[in-house]
Amino acid sequence: MIGPVFLTVIVIGYLVKLTDRLVVNPVFEILPIEVDATFKIILTKLLIALLVILLVSFVGFATKKFIFKQLFSSWDTILNNIPFFNRLYMSIKEIALAFFGDKSGVFKRAVFLEYPRKGIYVLGFIMTEKRWDIHEKTGKDIVNVFVPSPPNPATGQFVFVPKEELIEAGITVEEGIRLVISGGAAVPPLKKNGGH
Numbered sequence: 001m002i003g004p005v006f007l008t009v010i011v012i013g014y015l016v017k018l019t020d021r022l023v024v025n026p027v028f029e030i031l032p033i034e035v036d037a038t039f040k041i042i043l044t045k046l047l048i049a050l051l052v053i054l055l056v057s058f059v060g061f062a063t064k065k066f067i068f069k070q071l072f073s074s075w076d077t078i079l080n081n082i083p084f085f086n087r088l089y090m091s092i093k094e095i096a097l098a099f100f101g102d103k104s105g106v107f108k109r110a111v112f113l114e115y116p117r118k119g120i121y122v123l124g125f126i127m128t129e130k131r132w133d134i135h136e137k138t139g140k141d142i143v144n145v146f147v148p149s150p151p152n153p154a155t156g157q158f159v160f161v162p163k164e165e166l167i168e169a170g171i172t173v174e175e176g177i178r179l180v181i182s183g184g185a186a187v188p189p190l191k192k193n194g195g196h
Contacts (some may be wrong), residue, residue, distance in 0.1 A: 015052045078088035107146070110176035113161050115147055123169060123176055124146050124159070134160055150183040 079089045106127040115122045124145040134142045141163040148156035169176060175188040 015047060051154055054070060059191075079106075092119040097135070107173045107176075110171050111145065113145060113159075113165060113168055115157075115159065121167075123179060124148075124161075125173060125176060126166075127158075129163070138162075148177075148180045150180050153177050153180040 064119060080086050082089075093158050109126050110129070111126055112121045113124050117122070124147045125146040127146050129143050142160045143163050145159050145161050145168060146156055146165070147159060148154075169189045170191055171179075172196055178186045179188065
């Protein structure tokens with residue numbers, strides 16, 4: 001949730017600067033000279049805000065409904081068919097989905113685990129519980145867990161943990177990411193019925 005908000009703020013900031021450059025001078029030239037300069041500035045800023053809101057709304061609507069959805073789907077297909085690059089693209093896409101993506105992102109749920117030693121607990125995110133070679137080699141039900149490093153949830157350690165050693169955190173992935181970004185300051189509220 002924080003990723004899309006951050007990117008939206010950056011894009012809107014860029015659009016405001018671009019619109020300011022393309023709209024301010026023409027508006028000053030159109031308005032009569034007798035109008036107070038403060039009024040011109042306020043009117044120009046309101047016009048810029050209105051144009052940015054309309055542009056962002058249109059792009060959002062078009063992306064969600066029809067135009068860009070097909071375009072992005074085609075682009076995705078093209079990138080997936082380029083040898084070597086497709087592996088890199090898919091890795092970056094999965095990471096982006098984990099932090100900025102839809103509800104089926106890479107992080108499945110938040111857990112606590114003892115790491116880096118017994119008695120010290122950290123927040124981790126289950127990435128997958130799919131069975132593969134490590135299950136056969138260890139004879140245990142192993143879970144892939146990402147342990148983020150505050151304040152940047154995109155960095156951290158990737159560890160394999162036996163499922164029985166994990167404690168369900170009882171918080172959403174978004175709450176967990178907020179906790180990491182805040183360095184532990186944004187503790188989610190205590191849940192009723194024992195916090196489970």
